[in-house]
Amino acid sequence: MSDIDKATVAKIARLARIRIEDDKLDHLAGELNGIMHWIEQLNEVNTDNIAPMASVVDAKLRWRQDEVNDGGIQDKVLKNAPNAEYGFFTVPKVIE
Amino acid sequence: MAKYIIQGATGDFEVVLGLEVHAQVTSNAKLFSGAATDFGAEPNAQVSLVDAAMPGMLPTINEECVRQAVRTGLALGAQINKYSVFDRKNYFYADLPQGYQISQFKHPVVGEGIVKIDLEDGYTKEIGIERIHLEQDAGKSMHDQHPQFTYVDLNRSGVALMEIVSKPDMRSPEEAGAYLTKLRTILRYIGSCDGNMEQGSMRADVNVSVRRPGEPFGTRCEIKNVNSIRFVRQAIEYEARRQVDIIEDGGKIDQETRLFDPVKGETRSMRSKEEAHDYRYFPDPDLLPLEFDDAFIDAARASLPELPDDKRARFEGELGLSAYNAAVLVAEQESASFFEVILDETVKATKKPAKDVATKVANWVIGDLFGALNKAGKSVADSPVSAKQGAELLALIEDGTISGRIAKEVFELMFETGKDAGTIVEEKGLKQVSDTGAIERIIDEVIAANPGQLAEYRGGKDKLIGFFVGQVMKLSGGKANPGLVNQLLKPKLDG
Numbered sequence: 110m111s112d113i114d115k116a117t118v119a120k121i122a123r124l125a126r127i128r129i130e131d132d133k134l135d136h137l138a139g140e141l142n143g144i145m146h147w148i149e150q151l152n153e154v155n156t157d158n159i160a161p162m163a164s165v166v167d168a169k170l171r172w173r174q175d176e177v178n179d180g181g182i183q184d185k186v187l188k189n190a191p192n193a194e195y196g197f198f199t200v201p202k203v204i205e
Numbered sequence: 206m207a208k209y210i211i212q213g214a215t216g217d218f219e220v221v222l223g224l225e226v227h228a229q230v231t232s233n234a235k236l237f238s239g240a241a242t243d244f245g246a247e248p249n250a251q252v253s254l255v256d257a258a259m260p261g262m263l264p265t266i267n268e269e270c271v272r273q274a275v276r277t278g279l280a281l282g283a284q285i286n287k288y289s290v291f292d293r294k295n296y297f298y299a300d301l302p303q304g305y306q307i308s309q310f311k312h313p314v315v316g317e318g319i320v321k322i323d324l325e326d327g328y329t330k331e332i333g334i335e336r337i338h339l340e341q342d343a344g345k346s347m348h349d350q351h352p353q354f355t356y357v358d359l360n361r362s363g364v365a366l367m368e369i370v371s372k373p374d375m376r377s378p379e380e381a382g383a384y385l386t387k388l389r390t391i392l393r394y395i396g397s398c399d400g401n402m403e404q405g406s407m408r409a410d411v412n413v414s415v416r417r418p419g420e421p422f423g424t425r426c427e428i429k430n431v432n433s434i435r436f437v438r439q440a441i442e443y444e445a446r447r448q449v450d451i452i453e454d455g456g457k458i459d460q461e462t463r464l465f466d467p468v469k470g471e472t473r474s475m476r477s478k479e480e481a482h483d484y485r486y487f488p489d490p491d492l493l494p495l496e497f498d499d500a501f502i503d504a505a506r507a508s509l510p511e512l513p514d515d516k517r518a519r520f521e522g523e524l525g526l527s528a529y530n531a532a533v534l535v536a537e538q539e540s541a542s543f544f545e546v547i548l549d550e551t552v553k554a555t556k557k558p559a560k561d562v563a564t565k566v567a568n569w570v571i572g573d574l575f576g577a578l579n580k581a582g583k584s585v586a587d588s589p590v591s592a593k594q595g596a597e598l599l600a601l602i603e604d605g606t607i608s609g610r611i612a613k614e615v616f617e618l619m620f621e622t623g624k625d626a627g628t629i630v631e632e633k634g635l636k637q638v639s640d641t642g643a644i645e646r647i648i649d650e651v652i653a654a655n656p657g658q659l660a661e662y663r664g665g666k667d668k669l670i671g672f673f674v675g676q677v678m679k680l681s682g683g684k685a686n687p688g689l690v691n692q693l694l695k696p697k698l699d700g
Contacts, residue, residue, distance in 0.1 A: 113515045115652060120483075122424065123254075123625075124295070124483055124485065126297055129276075138599075141331060153550060153635075156400040162557050163290075163488070163493050163494050164493055167619070168493060169266055169493060169496065170266060170267055170492060170493040170495055170496065171266075171335035171493065172265070172268045172271075173239070173265045173266060173267050173268060174267075174268060174269075175232050175234050175241060175267050175270075175278050176233065176234060177233050177234050177239060177240065177241040178234075178240055179234075179238055179239035179240045179254075180239070180240035180250065180251045180252055180253050180693075181250060181251075181255035182248065182250070182252070183248070183249045183250050185472050186254070186257045186373070187249060192354070193317070194354070194356070195248070196247055196248040196250070196358075197248045197249065197347070197350075197357055197358055198249070198299075198356070198357040198359070199291030199351065199354040199355070199356055199357070200299045200354060200355050200356075200357055201353070201354065201355070202354060202355050203299050203346065203348070203355050
């Protein structure tokens with residue numbers, strides 16, 4: 110695993126829509142590297158021929174019947190919206 | 206079949222095409238919630254708190270969506286994966302409340318398969334399917350409703366989509382169009398997607414690259430969200446030409462996402478989307494792997510109807526239809542099933558074997574019925590003449606009650622009024638006259654009225670028999686049985 114540099118931190122932050130001031134980038138790069146190195150200890154375990162584990166308990170995905178039993182709650186859906194009009198969410202214009 | 210070549214100043218180029226088709230799965234509820242999927246509801250009225258990505262909500266997979274994806278895979282002869290995994294595809298957009306789309310990245314539910322496409326002059330070609338995965342649709346943004354705001358409707362958010370990814374096996378706009386047409390036909394046959402492109406139930410991302418023959422694949426551009434078969438062809442034509450021009454000018458193709466503008470007929474770059482290509486996929490921690498057994502697959506297979514290619518082969522082989530008739534009838538499932546019902550009814554009414562009447566029935570359905578439906582702007586589904594009524598009409602021709610010419614008249618009245626053929630024949634007195642005495646009387650009348658022509662006929666102008674047949678038919682109001690007229694007329698003319 111290559112080291113995480115300032116530019117990578119800036120990129121990840123932008124992708125996650127988190128604003129990070131330039132003077133914080135170095136510090137965060139150090140922290141993230143620390144985390145990565147810590148996790149990399151797992152590479153010491155031999156996992157050849159072992160299937161990835163999806164869950165720590167022996168559970169199966171729960172399935173649902175194809176029935177309409179939800180929705181019809183426009184007011185609830187829009188309740189926390191900063192802006193709504195005519196039943197739509199309204200957001201600043203996003204168009205190319 | 207002529208090769209599709211783009212002629213450049215420095216030589217020929219070929220185009221390499223792959224399609225990613227997003228097909229909305231036919232289901233009552235969404236992929237991971239119990240909200241409805243109907244088109245055209247009030248905004249945000251078909252949204253559960255799961256679809257709105259409220260904190261703490263958990264997705265639960267809809268069995269029917271899995272079943273439909275498996276049926277689709279089976280219909281394309283594809284590998285079905287009994288183990289698949291849902292991943293999060295991360296990006297930000299106003300109509301994606303979760304901030305990620307639940308999709309399948311590394312382990313899709315369906316693997317490789319094949320679509321056989323039909324090209325002109327009876328040529329066919331096999332196009333490889335790379336994979337089909339299940340994923341959530343996003344909401345809908347409307348940018349033209351308000352000067353400052355975009356309106357967002359989440360009704361579509363969370364509706365199940367199948368993304369059907371082809372291999373880069375197509376080499377012309379026609380092949381891409383034929384692929385989309387065939388895929389749509391198959392999905393509609395098996396009922397896993399309604400194929401309605403105007404309502405957005407089916408849309409295609411088109412990957413286009415060009416190369417000189419024999420060279421490795423060029424850099425591709427992806428044209429997003431093309432929503433008609435005609436636009437797919439137009440977009441490819443424009444985009445291939447654009448790429449050839451850049452290469453010939455010594456430039457390089459940038460791998461990018463582009464939009465097709467149907468008004469201007471051109472593609473243009475969506476630059477702002479570039480960065481969003483870093484989707485940071487990872488397995489969705491809210492969902493365990495999707496697993497099912499062979500019994501589930503077998504049940505899905507057992508639920509499949511006869512597929513279009515098989516049906517066409519049967520229409521040609523067992524029923525002796527022409528390749529053209531068979532192709533027209535199987536192109537839409539509604540047409541094929543209408544034909545099968547009317548054939549069945551005609552067999553019952555005439556007591557003749559299917560093979561003996563199939564071509565007549567097919568010709569009538571394609572010629573008379575489809576012609577009238579086209580003219581009236583109606584589809585087979587809302588035909589004013591039912592298959593059963595059509596069969597009755599055909600049976601009346603078959604047993605000689607009415608002539609083919611009268612049948613056309615009767616059909617027009619049926620189409621207008623919705624009445625049965627028998628009723629109209631009765632009401633209008635259109636029954637074919639097969640009574641020898643009655644026909645003979647008409648013949649005598651015609652001969653008496655045309656002494657000049659009779660003399661010429663007897664003087665050697667044999668062809669005038671046609672004139673007499675015409676006159677007899679005319680006088681009978683088209684009702685005289687033409688076979689009998691021919692039979693009875695000649696001896697009388699010959700004296």
